[in-house]
Structure formats: structure tokens, C-alpha cells
Amino acid sequence: MTDTRTAITIYHNPACGTSRNTLEMIRNSGVEPVIIEYLKTPPGRDELVALIAAIGLSPRELLRSKGTLHDELQLDRPEWSDDQLIDFMVAHPILMNRPIVVTPLGARLCRPSERVLDLLPSAQQRAFTKEDGEAVVDERGQRIVR
Template sequence: MSEYTIYHNPRCSKSRQTLELLQKNGVEPKIVEYLKNPPSEKELTQVLKLLAIKPQDLMRKKEAEYKESGLNDDTLSAKEQIKRMIENPKVIERPVVFTKTKAAIGRPPENVLDIL
């Protein structure tokens, strides 16, 4: 099993480019299509910790689901934001590549080279 995992959306060009870049560098990551299989609260919390960012920084704020789910409410706790992100995985930025000790957002795809 691969040490690397990618939260992947095959319909997203940046996600496809990031996966291709990983493979060109000899990495065959575990692919998690997070829209079909959202991360657990524990997993998403760990990824945020590895990225050293707040939940808001991993959200796609232009998605309709962002406002529809109330994620634009500044009074939500981090725990509540994470819960809503899992319920509405389309708002999670993609792609995210991570191991047990490091993570990167593949925007641009070359960002993931820092963790290889």
C-alpha cells in the first residue's frame, strides 16, 4: 500500500494533473474519490493539522454548497466547519496529497513535489 494518499476528483483537471505528476515521480498514491467517499472527521482534522491551516482555508468558497450549507457563517466552530465539509464534500479543496507526516494542496500541482 502506498504511503501517499490523494483526495481526488477525476473530473478536475488540477486533480488529474497532480495525480499524473505523482505517478511521473514514481508515486502510486492511494486514490480517494472524496466526493464518493468523504473523509471522516478524524481524517479531515488530521489533514488540516498536517497542512497547518484552518478549515476555512481548505474550502472552495465559490461552490454553491458553501453558502447553502452555512459554511459562510463566521461564528461556526472549527469542529462544526469540518462536520459540514464532510456532509458537503464538494466544498473541500482538491486535490490534497498527504502521508502520515506531511501534506500539500495540489494547486498548482507542483506544490506536491515539496512532500515527495
């Protein structure tokens, strides 16, 4: 039998600080997730469509503009349909915003990274401080609310 607490998947980019912080918060809950480095193993069209539906965002809301082909392809133009935007993300996975986390409690684009805390079935095991020095979990494993 599979332990549902471990059924966590992260669509991860190790070059992204937000993605690294999110991954470490998942691990801080005592779970080693399935890690999909989506730039190396991009989701197919059907998987991407299912992710978008699970997250509850539009394809346009999942687009990443910073540091991508977004401007070159003029993806901010309103005439691009959702299907066309999905096709762009399938062809150029760098256009997908990240990290995306899927757990038994749902799916979410985890920007900022602490959004993952609402999706984790297990509590944080110890304090956690993000790479930039911002503390997000205290020594009791409780989220620090600002």
C-alpha cells in the same frame, strides 16, 4: 517491508483539472499513489481533523467556495466555528478543497498542482506539461521556475 517512496495518498476528484494534474505529477515520479475519490469515499470526521492538522490550515482555509453549497450555507459568515465548518465538510465533502496529498514528506493542499513537487520523495522522470499547456517540469525532470 513497505517502500516509503510509495506511501503517497491523494484525495482526488477526477472532474478537477488541478487534481488530475497533481495525480499525473505523482505518477511522473514513478509512484502509483493510493487514490481516494473523496466524493465517493469521504473522510470521516476524525480523518478530516487529522488531515487539517497535518496540512497546517484552518478548516476555513480548506473550504472550497467555487461550485459548492458554500454560498447557500453562508459559510463565509465569521460566526461558524471550526468544528461547525468541519461538520459541514463531513456532511458535504464537495466543500473540501482539493487535491490533498499525503507523502512521507508531509501533507499539503496542492493548489496550484505543482505544489505537489515539494512533497514527492522521488524525482520527476520526464517532462510534464499541465492540461492547460503550462510546462512545469523540463525534459531532465527539473522543475521549471517562473
